[in-house]
Amino acid sequence: MKISRQKKVHRYLSFFSNNYGFRKPYQILIDGTFCYAALKNKFNIKEQTPKYLDGDVKLLTTQCVIHETSTLGHSVYGAMVIVKQFATHRCSHNDKPVPGSICLESMLGVNNPNRYIVATQDKELQATARKIPGTPLLYLHQKAPTLEQPSAASSRMARINSNEKFEVNKFDKDTLTDLKHKKFGVPEPQAEMQKRKKKRGPNPLSCKKKKKKPAKENETQTSNMKKRKRIRVPKHVKEHWVSLVKEELANN
Numbered sequence: 001m002k003i004s005r006q007k008k009v010h011r012y013l014s015f016f017s018n019n020y021g022f023r024k025p026y027q028i029l030i031d032g033t034f035c036y037a038a039l040k041n042k043f044n045i046k047e048q049t050p051k052y053l054d055g056d057v058k059l060l061t062t063q064c065v066i067h068e069t070s071t072l073g074h075s076v077y078g079a080m081v082i083v084k085q086f087a088t089h090r091c092s093h094n095d096k097p098v099p100g101s102i103c104l105e106s107m108l109g110v111n112n113p114n115r116y117i118v119a120t121q122d123k124e125l126q127a128t129a130r131k132i133p134g135t136p137l138l139y140l141h142q143k144a145p146t147l148e149q150p151s152a153a154s155s156r157m158a159r160i161n162s163n164e165k166f167e168v169n170k171f172d173k174d175t176l177t178d179l180k181h182k183k184f185g186v187p188e189p190q191a192e193m194q195k196r197k198k199k200r201g202p203n204p205l206s207c208k209k210k211k212k213k214p215a216k217e218n219e220t221q222t223s224n225m226k227k228r229k230r231i232r233v234p235k236h237v238k239e240h241w242v243s244l245v246k247e248e249l250a251n252n
């Protein structure tokens, strides 16, 4: 198998794995037309499919598909032998078998919840499978197995789902933010930033004031000292007071 083909298969399987939860072993739902083409082109489903998908696979069919191939007679006998080798997944047509394409369509439902890879050469069933999001399609191009690129429906739904996930995350984030700020009173990140800025940021005006303050204090100190000096009694007055006191003491 060429490298480009391998890369394509890997890319498509990664898409279904990432967006629709496909895991190994892959479940391959096979109809009579695929078995018929495999026999005609000498493609060994059991051996070559796991190699092509690079992983273990579960080859599956339904009772309706087996019933259909058995009713088509000798020309599809080989296909019937092949399809009978596969495990049968229970469908909802136990009492009254329906054509294989209708049965497989019912197995896929609206969104392929069981994650089947559909293997069919039936053009109508292929068209139906393309409309069901998350349904990989496998067919034979002559003897080359081909996993079709994800259909438009699969890609569209994957895109919608990823957008929804984003929306949910955004909703959660908003709710948590509300809870933090309104109920627990945690400050808004912007307010915190502003507070920090105020604390951190050097305010040139305050710096100048600080320089001025000690100067003012000195001034007041010196002014007090000056006042005291003014109050200080001159020497001759003091001497006069002393003489007065001495006179009084002498008289007494």
Ligand SMILES: [Zn+2]
Pocket (backbone or CB within 6 Å): 062, 063, 064, 065, 091, 092, 093, 094, 097, 098, 103, 104
């Ligand atoms: Zn059925």
